[in-house]
Amino acid sequence: MTDRAGKCHRITALASASRERSLTPVEKAGVRFHLLMCGPCRAFVHNLKVIEQAAHQFNGQNNKS
Numbered sequence: 001m002t003d004r005a006g007k008c009h010r011i012t013a014l015a016s017a018s019r020e021r022s023l024t025p026v027e028k029a030g031v032r033f034h035l036l037m038c039g040p041c042r043a044f045v046h047n048l049k050v051i052e053q054a055a056h057q058f059n060g061q062n063n064k065s
């Protein structure tokens with residue numbers, strides 16, 4: 001069980017890092033495979049994307065005015 005929690009921690013760390021650097025093919029495969037089995041991590045990655053999109057929209061509105 002602790003093994004799984006450790007894996008989730010690693011996956012969410014990788015997902016966060018992927019915004020700043022490209023993941024290696026092995027890392028990407030690991031993340032994708034883990035997301036297939038793990039709902040909480042799927043939700044985490046989804047939230048990352050939503051936050052990122054919201055930030056982009058906010059920046060776009062700022063630039064217009």
Ligand SMILES: [Zn+2]
Pocket residue numbers: 007008009011034038039040041
């Ligand atoms: Zn997980």
